Amino acid sequence: MSSGNFTLPGEAGYEKLTMELARRWGADVIRDSDGTRLSDEILNSGYTIYSTVCPVREHNEWIKAHPFARQQVFLSSRPAAATGDELVIQPMDGFFKEQFEINDTPDAMRFWQVYDRTEGLPLLSEDWRYNPKTACVVIRSKPWRQYSVSFLAWRVWEEISMYNHITNNWDKERLMQLNPYDPEALAYLQSWMQLWCGSHPRTGVVRFTSLFYNFAWIWGSDARNRNLFSDWASYDFTVSPAALDDFEREYGYPLCAEDFVRQGKYCAAHRLPGKKKLDWMDFIGRFVRRAAASLVDIVHRAGKLAYVFYDDSWIGMEPYNGHFEEFGFDGLIKCVFSGFEARLCAGAPVKTHEIRFHPYLFPVGLGGLPTFSPGGKPGRDAMIYWVNVRRALLRAKIERCGLGGYLNLTREFEDFNKAMDIILEQFRTIRELHDFGQPVKLGPRVAVLHAWGSLRTWTLSGHFHETERHILIHILESLSGLPFDVSFISFDDIDKSIPGDIDVIINAGMAGDAWSGGERWREPRIIENLTAWVHSGGAFIGAGEPSALDGGHTFLRAAHLLGVDIDDGERACHGNWAYETEPFPGLFPDCFELPSKENVCLIDGGTHVLAEVGGRPALTSKAFGEGRGVYLTGFRHGPGSARFLLNLILFASGRGLAPEGVSNNPDVECAVFPGHIVFINNSGEPRQASCRWNNREYAAELAAYGLIKEDL
C-alpha cells in the first residue's frame, strides 16, 4: 500500500481505530476536527498533528463580557404594505431569533434605514421611529405603499455551530463569534493565539478553520423557509459601525444599509459588483490580511506551520486577488465535491495544496441526506466525488489530501473504507505523475469571460450544488479536467484589447448576472474589441444568454458574432430564418444533449444550426472574418459533457476533433505526462479505450472508475 500525503482525523476514545486506519491508509498526519479532540496517546503516536482552530469562536466567555465585539449584519425586514397613514413593522419578523438580535444601540441606529419600496426611496428620519420596548418601527406611511426596515443585527450564534447543532444534532454549547475588527477583540485573539501555541506543543500545523467572517447565511424563523439567503462569497457578515466609519474616512464616501441589503436582494456574487461593493471588499480584505497575518506570525514564531481551510469563515481571503501571499500561510485546504474546487485549490499561490474529501465523517452530508447514518452509502458517495475530482487532479497538482469528522463513524461503513483504499492509491499515483513534469495541453488557450475575472478563478460561489442553476459552473466542472490552458478574465481585462494569448473566449450566463456580464456589455469598447478579435481569428463561445443586455438593437450584444439572438419579446412580430440542421460529425458524444431554449432565433442567413432541440436551434456556428461565433443554449455537466466541451472548443477554434492525447472513448479521459500516459474511467462500468501519442497507439482495459498508468 502506498503512503504519505494523507491527513486522517483522529478521535479520542478511538485510539486503536485511529492507529489502525492511519496504518491502513498510509497517513502521515493526524488531525482533530470541529467536534472531536485528540488524546495524548494519539498526540504522542509520532504522526504530525494538525490542530483545528477557528479564531472567532470558542470565546463565549470573553464575548459575554464584551458584547459590543460580537459580529453583525445588515438585515432588511419583510416588506409590508400600509393600509393607512401609520404602519408598524417588527423588523425581526421572519428572521431566525436564535441567530439574530436587533442592534438598537445609538451607534447602530445611525445606519438604520426605512425604505418606501413602492417608490424606491428612503424615508426621512422624521417619518419613522423605533420603539425599543416593542422592537417595532412605526412609520408615517402613505396608504398602500410597501415599506421595509433595514437594520443592524447582532449575530448571536456562529453559523457553522448553528448548522451543526441543527443538522447534526449537536448539543454542546452554542458558540458566538467575535469581531476582530474591534481592537480589543483582536488584541484578545492575539494573546489567545500565543497561549494556544504554548499549550499545544505537539501540534505541527495549525489548521485555521478559515478566518473571521463567515459567508452570508441568513436563516428564517419559519421551518418552511429556513434558508433566507446563502452566498458563499458575500461580504454581508463583515459590517460594523466602526468598520463603516473607517471606510468612510478612507474612501471619502459613506456606505449605508441599502448598499448591503439592496432592496432585500443582498449582494450575491452572481450579480455584477459595483464600485461600492468592490471598495468594501478591498477595505475588508486588507483588514483581514493584516489581522490574520498577525496570528500566522504568532504560529510561525511558535515553530509551527499555518494552514487555512478555505470554506466557512473565509470572507476576505480570495486566493486569486493578488494578495493571498500576504497572509503567510503555508498551506491551503479545500474540501472538494467537484473538479473545479480542486483546480481552485491547486492554482492558489501557496506552498502546500491539500484537498479534503467528501463525504465528511458526519451523519448527514451538506446536501442534507444521510451519509454515515442509516440509509447512507458513504462508500458510493466518496467514489462519485472522487471521480469528479480526479479528472482535475490530472491537470493540476495537489500535494495532499485528507478527511474530516468523527472517525468512529467509519466502523459501520466498511464500504467507505474500501473506497478510501482505492482513492488513496489513485491519488498518490496521480500525485507522483506531476513530479515527472507538466501534463500535455492541447493547443487552444481558453479564457472564461465574466464580470469578476481572475478573482473568481475556477469558482462562482460555493459548492456545485449551491450554484447548480448557473450554466457556467457546469462548464467549469467539465473544463476542470480538460487538457487546456484556462484563464479567467474580466471586462476590465478586455477593455483595451483582448490579451494575445487567448484562442477561445467563453461567456456563459443568464441575462444580467455577473457571469453573462450585464451592464458591462453597454460599453462600446467591449463589443469593439471582441468583434475585432473574432474577426482576426478568435473563437467566441456563448452559452445561455451570453452578452445579454436590454436597450440594444439585439438582446445579445454579441449577436452579430454568434448569428443568433434571444428574443426578449421584441421579435414577436419578426419572422424566423428557416434552416436545415447540419450536424458536425463527431461533435456530440452519445447521451449528451443540450437543453431547449424557446426564444433563440437566428438573425443571419449565414448561421449554421449544428443541433436543434425542441424544434429550435440549440447549437449554432457562424464564421465571422477569420474567426467564429458558437452559440449553445445551455450546458449541464454530466456523462459526455466534458467530451462535448472539448470537441466544441476544438471545433470553434478550427482544430480537428480527435487530436493526439485524447482517448477514443468519451467515458475515459487520459493525460500525457513526460514518459507516462494515464487513463481514467469516469464510468461505473468497465471500459476499453485507446489513445494515440507520437503516432503510437496506447490501449487500456479499465475497471469501473479504474485508473491505469502506462509508460510511453
Place this chain on the structure above:
Amino acid sequence: MSSGNFTLPGEAGYEKLTMELARRWGADVIRDSDGTRLSDEILNSGYTIYSTVCPVREHNEWIKAHPFARQQVFLSSRPAAATGDELVIQPMDGFFKEQFEINDTPDAMRFWQVYDRTEGLPLLSEDWRYNPKTACVVIRSKPWRQYSVSFLAWRVWEEISMYNHITNNWDKERLMQLNPYDPEALAYLQSWMQLWCGSHPRTGVVRFTSLFYNFAWIWGSDARNRNLFSDWASYDFTVSPAALDDFEREYGYPLCAEDFVRQGKYCAAHRLPGKKKLDWMDFIGRFVRRAAASLVDIVHRAGKLAYVFYDDSWIGMEPYNGHFEEFGFDGLIKCVFSGFEARLCAGAPVKTHEIRFHPYLFPVGLGGLPTFSPGGKPGRDAMIYWVNVRRALLRAKIERCGLGGYLNLTREFEDFNKAMDIILEQFRTIRELHDFGQPVKLGPRVAVLHAWGSLRTWTLSGHFHETERHILIHILESLSGLPFDVSFISFDDIDKSIPGDIDVIINAGMAGDAWSGGERWREPRIIENLTAWVHSGGAFIGAGEPSALDGGHTFLRAAHLLGVDIDDGERACHGNWAYETEPFPGLFPDCFELPSKENVCLIDGGTHVLAEVGGRPALTSKAFGEGRGVYLTGFRHGPGSARFLLNLILFASGRGLAPEGVSNNPDVECAVFPGHIVFINNSGEPRQASCRWNNREYAAELAAYGLIKEDL
C-alpha cells in the same frame, strides 16, 4: 332550411352554381370577392349585391403617372460591422425587391438616418453619404462598430396583391397602392368613387376592403426568411414626408426614422406605446377618418350602404378608439377564426356586424396549408373554426355571416358544403335567441388590464395564429365564450382609482410587453390603487409575468398581492418556501394543465399552491385583505381551458364553482336567454350535459359539435 343574413360569394361563369348555393344556404346577399366578379345574370338575380372595393389599389395607371403618390415605409437596413474607417451599406440588402424601392428624393433624404448601433447614437450628416448610382450608403465608421441605415422606401406592390400572387399563384397584374394623404390622390379617389357608384347601379352595399393603409408586412429577399416583420396593428405603412411635416407643424415636434424603426425592432403592438406613437396614431387616425368619411359620403349619396372589412388595409380604423362612428359606416365585416374576433366585431359601434367564415374559398389557407386544393379538408376546417366562433356568438349578437373567395372551388368539396348547412342553421338559431333579449351573465365583472386598454378590446393584433405565443390571446379566446361582463382597461384607467364596476382584474403577459404593462408599473399610483382595491375585496389574477418590471424589490410589482415572484436571477441565493400542494376541488377540468415555469417562487408563507407542474408552483392563491391574488404560470386555449378560466374567475372572486346557468360537462357550454336555454357541444364526440336554472334541471344529449335549444 333557415334563410337570411348570409352573404354568398358569386362568381361569373358559375351562375348556376351561384344560384344553387344561394338557395341551399338561404343567402340574401351575393358578393364579389378580390379576384372574382359577378356577371349581369347574377347582378340581376334579385339578391342584394355587395361589391368589394379596395380604395387604394386598382389604380395602377394613375399611380404610374403620379409616382410620388405611392405609399412608403421607413426601413432599417441590416446592421453591419465596420472593419475599418469606411463602411459601405446597401440599404435594400435583405429586403424583397419586388415590394420596395429606395426613395432617395431630396424630400425623403431629409428623413434618412444612419445609426451607430453599438453606441446607440445617430451619425452626423457629414459622416455618411448616399450614392444613388450604387444605391449604397458610405459611412465614415469607427472600426468594429455596427451601423444601420434607416431610410424611406416606396412600396411598389400592394401587399395583399403580393401575398395572393405568391401564395395563391395569381398571375394577373401586380397592383400598386396610392397614398390618399397626397391631396391629388385623394381628389382622384373621390372622383373615382363617384364614377364607381354611377357605374354599379345594382350594388346595394359597397364593401370597402378596408381603407388606405395596410398593416405592416415587410418581406425579405431570401426565401428562407421571407417574413421580416408582420404586425396587424402597426402604423409603419402610413408614413410620407408630407404627413411627417404636417405632424411636426401640428404637434410641435418632429418624428424621425428611428421613431418608427426602433433599432430595427419596429413598433409592434405587443410593445408599450410611447407618446410619439400614440400621437402619430391620433394624427393618422384623424386623417383616415376624414378621408374615408368623404368616400362613405359619396356612397351614401349614391343611395348605397357602406360596409367595411376590418382586415388588411385597416390601419387608422380602430373600432374602439371612440371615433369609429365618424366614418359613417353601416356595417363592419370581420373574418373570424376565433371567438375573440367575433366579440371584437360584435362590440363595435355600428349597425350591422357581419362575420366572414374561414376557410376562404381559396386553394391555400392563411396559415399556408391547402384548403380548397388537394389534401385540403375545408369541411373539417370550417367546423373547427365555427366551433371556436360559436361560443362567442352565444354571448354577443352578430347580425350576419358570409363567405368569400372562388365559389367554383366548392364543387369538389361537398364536405364543406355540408358543414356550411349545419353552420348556417346553428348561426341563425343563435342569432334569433338574441332577439329574445340578453343572455344571462354570471356575477363577477372582469376587466383585462394592459397598456392599450379599451383600444384593443378583444384583440392583441391580428389573428390567433399571429399572436399565439402571447398568454393573453389564449385568455381572450377562452373568455370570449364565457358568461361574464368583460371590459378592457388601461393603466390610465386605474391611475386615479380602480373603476367601481370591476370584480376581477386580469393581467397576463410577458415581462416588458404591452400586455403585462412594463414601464407603466413603475408608477406608484398604479400599485397603490391596485393594492387598495384588492385589499377591499378585488381579485387580481396574474398570468405569466404579470406586472413584471426590473428595478423593484420584487420582479413582479404585484408580488405582494400574488404571494409569488418571478426570479430574474436576483434570487439565486435566496431560499424557497417549502409547500404542500393544496388542490381546490373542481377547479381543474380533466385534460387541462398549466405550463411549468422554472423561475416562479413563493415569497410569502401565506401563499397557497393550488397546483404544481414540474415541481414548481403553477397556480397559487393568496388572501390579501378582503381580496385575493391568484397567479398562474401561463394559459393555453384548448380543451378544458374555458371551463378552467370560468372556475378560476369564480374562485378568485369568492364565488362557488358550480353556479346555475353553467353546464355540468366542461365540453358543453350553455347560455340562458329569456325563455330559452341553449347547449353547445364543443367536442367532436357526442356529449351529455345538464344545467340548473331557477332550481330546475335541463338536460341535453348532443351530437358532435351539436347545438340544442330548449324552452325554459
